Amino acid sequence: MKPTELEQLVEHYQGAIQLATTAVVLEQLEVELFHKKTGKLTSALRGLAKIPDVAERKQQGVIVNEAKKTLQQALQERREQLGVNHVKSALVLDPTLPAIAPPLGHIHPIRLVQNELVDIFRSMSFSVYEGNELETEDYCFEFLNIPPTHPARDLQDTFYLEPRRADGLKEVLRTHTSNMQVRLMRQFQPPLRVIVPGRVFRNEAIDASHEHTFYQMEGFVVDKNVSIGNLTYVLKLVMSKLLKSDVKVRLRPGYFPYVEPGFEADCSCTQCAGKGCSVCKQTGWVEMLGCGMTHPKVYEAAGYEAGKYTGFAFGVGLNRLAMLKYNIRDIRHFMSGDLRVIRQF
Template sequence: MQNIIDQYTSEIKAFTAAKAEELESFRIKFLGTKGIIKDLFEQFKTVSSDEKRTFGKVLNQFKQLAEARYEEVKEGLGSATADTKSDIDLTLPGDGLEVGSRHPLSLVRNEIIDIFKRLGFVVAEGPEIEDDWHNFSALNFPEEHPARDMQDTFFIRKGDKEQGDIALRTHTSSVQVRMMENGKPPFRAIMPGRVYRNEAISARAHCFFHQVEGLYVDENVSFSDLKQTLYHFVQELYGEGTKVRFRPSYFPFTEPSAEMDISCTICKGSGCNMCKYSGWVEILGCGMVDPNVLENCGIDSKKYTGFAFGMGMERIANLKYVIRDLRLFSENDVRFLKQFQTEII
């Protein structure tokens, strides 16, 4: 053991390093878990009791010598590295960081929420996987309604009458049902979220998209309240002067029902391919909540009335940013997303 210590002592004292790799090799050789000093300590266990005190002192001095030399060379190497960097011109401008942007659907969603919050609406959310009751039955969908067909709905489980079906929600109206079941009027809320329908993907349709639905239930709520609320929303979103019209329609969960059109924001009503040269674009469906829906949720339809509406966020974004292909919203094409860098809020 003494011969080994004598052999490497001179090597340690003479050690120098010009590169960090050389210093690391020295550390591994002498101070590593499989290095010379570790091996010497293992051999020290076999030394007789009479010699342990003498050899222990020598071994500790050898270890301290290696550690001190390692730190000394390391410090000198660090100083040399710092000197080589002293020529760097710190006054030069740095490399700029590329600015990100929010997704156009996020921008539209935030703007819609902000408009309705100023009218006293709160935001409500619910599960994307729903049972038949909340997605269909409570909303007055009859058993034979086309929306229940496999061609329109992504069913997770087809159950019997007792179990019921489980499916990906086809609209956020299910959140309205949950809200009315678990609370008491008045309700004034909007429900933004993702929905799913079994449709072929194209420039005008997708198997998933985003909706914002609204609900207002209280005493003496009228269709006039619905019209004024939506008229205010359109003026805030698309600017004053945007024209609005209501057309009679049908939805199982509202009566009377209507679809709302606005004057085309692209051609300003003169006619283009976006509005099919009519000057008008349909943006949402709405109506007075059907009394059956209120009763299904445990609300007295003779005391309370309400209105509901629903719109697709993609359609709103299409008109606001002149985006003609729905697939762009979900393809994460950086070239497309970069166009919204100025929209950071």
């Protein structure tokens, strides 16, 4: 760099330094001058090696170093005038900037549906209980009128644990939250209004609509003179609040060993207002849950007096409800651990 060019450089940057009003601008000027690779004065010092004459090289070195000291002093003086002793400290400590908020977690869609249902049922004076995930086969099957010959007790449908307990009973991973019906009936006397949300397990192949681990909510009522009309009213009220629409409920005959009569409960499709669409398979109805009037054998297992009480029970899959409510097409998303799914809620 020629002496005249160096003088022009110093004059230009002295003026720019004096015009600087923030620490950020001063830092940018410092980078332009003294960056290890691209700084203009750094390049001038590096260019001294190309001067063949030793005396001339020495003389030019003195001039470039004087220019460097001049500009460094100008930067320091301007920092002091602006009240900034160190540029980077000004960048870090700025009390006027908003705080950096830590990332927040997200509630799982199944938990969202469960929480909403719990709030709805609590408003109707239902109690909420949790149950054993590891259960004996009597509470999971026999006390619910499910005999040993029933297909649900086959190894291909249920996870059995080995070895047997000391009392000879087999232990299973519960296949439904209905396992708490007789337990709670033995613990409390009617009237009862109970829901039991929880995780259940089935020995099933996994696909878009089936999982070996999923979530259910069991509900049951025990009192005198309970009728199918009470069951229909409760289901209509709950589904209308959950889906935020005035839905209709219909009952179709269905078979479940622990209820008699048993029903499949459908609600009118909220996507098409019952006119027919792909969600409801053009029927106008969406299958929601299984339900019915509690079988006398269940009351017998609970130790209740025969014929004294009536009631109803229902079980709803929380995974299915979440899929309908949030338009999720594949049940495997719930257990995938993919944060992209959870971050949408």
